[in-house]
Structures are given as C-alpha cells and as structure tokens.
Amino acid sequence: MSKLKPLAAFGCWAVAAMVLLVGGGLIATNHEGGFMPDFQLHLGAGILAVGNGLSLLLNSSYWASFNRPGWLSGVIALQLFGVALTVGVLAWQSAT
Numbered sequence: 540m541s542k543l544k545p546l547a548a549f550g551c552w553a554v555a556a557m558v559l560l561v562g563g564g565l566i567a568t569n570h571e572g573g574f575m576p577d578f579q580l581h582l583g584a585g586i587l588a589v590g591n592g593l594s595l596l597l598n599s600s601y602w603a604s605f606n607r608p609g610w611l612s613g614v615i616a617l618q619l620f621g622v623a624l625t626v627g628v629l630a631w632q633s634a635t
Contacts, residue, residue, distance in 0.1 A: 544605055547601050547604070547605070548608075548610070550597060551598055551611070551614050552614060554590065554593060554594050554597055555590075555594045555598075555618055555621070556617070558586060558587060558590025558591065558593070558594060559587070559590075559617060559620070559621050559624075561583075561586055562583045562584070562586035562587035562590060562624075562625075563583065563624060564583070565579045565580070565582050565583030565586065566579065566580055566584065566587075566628055569583070577632070580628065580632065581632075583628070584625055584628045584629060584632070587621050587622075587628075588625050590621070591618055591621050591622055591625065594614070594618050594621075598611060598614055598615060598618070
C-alpha cells in the first residue's frame, strides 16, 4: 500500500489539474461565430462537469484509503474552483 500512495496522490492532482486546464482553456478560447457557434464553450463546460465528478470520486477513494491527508484540501479547493467556473459558465450561457 505504501508504494501506491504517491501514485494515487499524483493521480488526484493530475486529474484535477488537467480537467481545469483543458476545460478552462476551451472556454477561454471560445469563438462565437462559424459553423458551430459556442461549441468550445459547451465542450469546456461538459469537460469541467464530468471531470469534477471523476475528481471527486478519486478524492473520496483516496480520502477513505489513506486516513484523510491534509494536502487533499488543496485538491478539493482546485476542484471547487472548477465547480464555480462551470456554474458561472452555465449561468452566463443561460443569460445570453
């Protein structure tokens, strides 16, 4: 179990960071014109939503397996930022 702990920790951080980078990057580079307007916005919001669910599942399993480590609060904060970004994008999209 001790060999698995660093790999699991890296997995939690990597999934949360990649979801935020890919989803946020798609949202930030959104184009409103063309054949499929706002496609990147919708795709980025979907990636953030699904990725946050996956990240929550990974964090919960790590939390249960390794006695509630303190660094996990940083991952949860990163995940909450992604949730806030997703909710903001969806609220902005419904207003337009």
